Amino acid sequence: MPSQSRKQITDPRALRALAHPIRLKLLELLTVDGPATGRRLADLTGESTASVSYHVGQLVKWGLVEPAVDLAHGRERPWQATSRGITWTATGDGSPEFATASRALREQFIARRLAALDEFQRHEDEFDVTWQEAAWIGEDMGYLDVAELTEVTERIRAVIAEYTNADRPRKEGARQVAFFAYAVPTYDGPS
Structure with a gap:
């Protein structure tokens, strides 16, 4: 039985290995389903x-990933x-290798979620109206300090985790739902 906690990745080689669309899809399938x-x-x-x-x-x-011995x-x-x-953290051990690997994995995650959003938009009319109304795409902005940003992201993660x-x-009647959120400071020049 897999752990219910998230695995912290600290090795940039692992980040690079995971920054592959097929591997991300396989890991998602095994995690969710x-x-x-x-x-x-x-x-x-x-x-x-x-x-x-090969990818597994x-x-x-x-x-x-590991063998599910009990189910063989x-x-x-x-x-x-x-x-x-x-x-994983954005900067890890502070090395350029880690930062580059972190960015590559983040780019793959973003691409997957944007593709899911695009797929929903292209097929939105095929969903029952109740699903169309329940779906949420929102946007907001405010001024937060680092502690507040940390707090809000932790609270959002906790709600989604429930x-x-x-x-x-x-x-009955449940569908798989993709959650994708971000909370990043806007760029107004070097700080």
Whole structure:
């Protein structure tokens, strides 16, 4: 059973390895939907089983995925995420290597979420009106200091975590929902 906490990544090589769209998708599938075999992951991603095997191996190498031993049946070996997600700092050990790897992984996350938003917008009319009304895309701005920004992001994460906890029972009629938020200072020149 994977840990419900997020795995802190501190090695820039792990960040670089994870900054790959297929690996991010595989990790997302195993984190959100639970254990799956290589064949199932190939079906869900459209990748070959050989490609999935290679990318899962990279996730295993960095401790993000492990065999789901309790669920193994015959030759099919299921995999599971080792944690509920990942986290890393923007600057890590302060090295340029870490900062570059962190930025590359962040860019992949942003690209995935923007693609999901674009997909929703292109197909919005196909959703029941109740789902259209429940979806939220918002924007706001204010002046905060570092402590306030830290507080608000922690509070937002806590609220989202209440609804994304893997142990939370899935209600009838539930759909997978992608949460994407950001809180960054606006750029007004070097500080």
